Amino acid sequence: MIRVLFLAQLREQLGIAELQVATVSVASVATLKQYLVTSNPQWEQYLSNSKLLVAVNHEYAKADVAIKSGDEVAFFPPVTGG
Amino acid sequence: MSFSIGVQTRDFDVGREYAELIAGDTAAGAVVFFVGRVRDMNHARDVKSMSLEYYPGMTENILRNILDEAKTRWELIAARIFHRVGELSVGDQIVFVGVTSAHREHAFQAAEFLMDFLKTRAPFWKKEMGVDGAERWIEANANDQQRALGWE
Secondary structure, three states: OEEEEEOHHHHHHHOOOEEEEOHHHOOEHHHHHHHHHHHOHHHHHHHOOOOOEEEEOOEEOOOOOEOOOOOEEEEEOOOOOO | OOEEEEEEOOOOOHHHHHHHHHOOOOOOOEEEEEEEEOOOEEOOEEEEEEEEEEOOOHHHHHHHHHHHHHHHHOOOOEEEEEEEOEEEEOOOEEEEEEEEEOOHHHHHHHHHHHHHHHHHHOOEEEEEEEOOOOEEEOOOOHHHHHHHHOOO
């Protein structure tokens, strides 16, 4: 299983903080995103935002980064600290 | 003290942070620090308070990475990043960045670099509560992105 987190404004938009996805369904950040949109078409407008950031196991990741069972993948908006 | 980061809800004392940065060290002839605070107005909107969210684990890692990157670029003796999270009110302190070096240009540049990278890379998100009671997520600032790119 892959642990998927949605943070900050994205969590509020999707109405969910976290979910689990079976590894057989996805192999990379891009296919995970595709899987999430296919399973939840109402999320497309938010997950298709090109400014959205992704981290795999606490490191920034591009769409082609591979994911495996036990990984934690987080989707979140551009950061605004400081 | 040397190099450290902290992410907590509690406030910080600038005097104590400064004392710890220079404790036992007579080589650091230059000390620069920056404090960020919650301001009362943003985009012409009166702000009452702010809620700061972070990503436990990743945020600390990124702050450590940013410190490591600064150490490779400048001759630093000590540096500290402390960032608050949770509920903050107008006028509250948000972030402390302190740097010491033998040379002031290293300290000035490193402090600016740390803030620029923190603002564009460290996973923190601010949500403002207006005086009118409305909540609003702060949007990332394109100017901050440009500033960070300037260090590449």
